[in-house]
C-alpha cells in the first residue's frame with residue numbers, strides 16, 4: 001500500500017482528540033507552550049494507543065527500519081519497531097556513538113544543536129527508513145535526520161511525529177517564525193513526507209502548575 005492510500009488516523013481526528021487530553025503544555029525552556037509527552041507515557045492505555053496507531057499506519061507500506069531521534073524518539077521508536085519486527089536505529093546527538101556520520105549543526109524551536117549522528121553501518125543503499133520523533137516544530141531536527149539517511153543513500157519513507165506544530169509549516173513572513181517548508185526546500189528535502197497525528201489546534205490541556213512554578217528548563 002502506498003502512503004497516499006492511507007486514509008485512517010487523520011490529523012486531529014477522534015483518536016488524536018483523545019490522546020491530546022493527555023498531552024499537557026506549560027511554559028518551559030523559554031517558550032510559552034512546551035508539549036509534554038510525559039502526560040500520555042504515564043497512561044499505559046493511551047501510550048499503547050499511540051504505538052498502535054503508528055504500527056497500523058506503517059505495517060503495509062514496506063519499511064526496512066525505524067530510526068528514532070535522541071531523546072524522545074528513543075521512547076516512541078522501539079515499541080513501534082518491535083511491533084513491526086524491524087530493526088531500530090538510534091540517531092543520537094554528537095559524540096555518543098562510535099563509527100558515525102554526522103549532520104550539520106541545526107536549530108530547534110528553543111535551542112541550537114551541534115549535529116545528529118548515526119552509525120554508518122546501520123543504513124545501506126536503497127533501504128527504506130521510517131523516522132520517528134515525538135514532535136516537529138521548526139523541522140530543524142527532522143532535517144538533520146533526513147540528511148543522515150540520504151548521506152548513507154537510504155530512502156526516508158516518512159517522518160512520523162505524535163505532534164506537528166502547524167504554525168511553523170509556512171508562517172507569514174512578518175510573523176518572525178522560522179518556516180519548515182523553506183528549510184526543507186533549502187536542504188532539498190521538500191519531497192520527504194512529514195506526518196503528525198495531533199496539531200496544536202486540539203492541544204488544549206494547559207497544565208495546572210504549582211504555586212511558584214519557575215521555568216527551570218536547561219539548554220543541552
Ligand SMILES: O=P(O)(O)OC[C@H]1O[C@H](OP(=O)(O)OP(=O)(O)O)[C@H](O)[C@@H]1O
Nearest residue numbers: 070071072108109136137138139140141
Ligand atoms: O522541529 P524542531 O524545532 O527541531 O523541534 C523538535 C525537536 O525538539 C525536541 O528535541 P530536543 O532537541 O529538545 O531533545 P530532547 O528530546 O533531548 O529534549 C523534540 O523532541 C524534537 O526532537
Ligand SMILES: Nc1ncnc2[nH]cnc12
Nearest residue numbers: 033034035108109135137
Ligand atoms: N513546543 C515544544 N514542545 C515540546 N518539545 C518541543 N521541541 C520543540 N518545540 C517543542
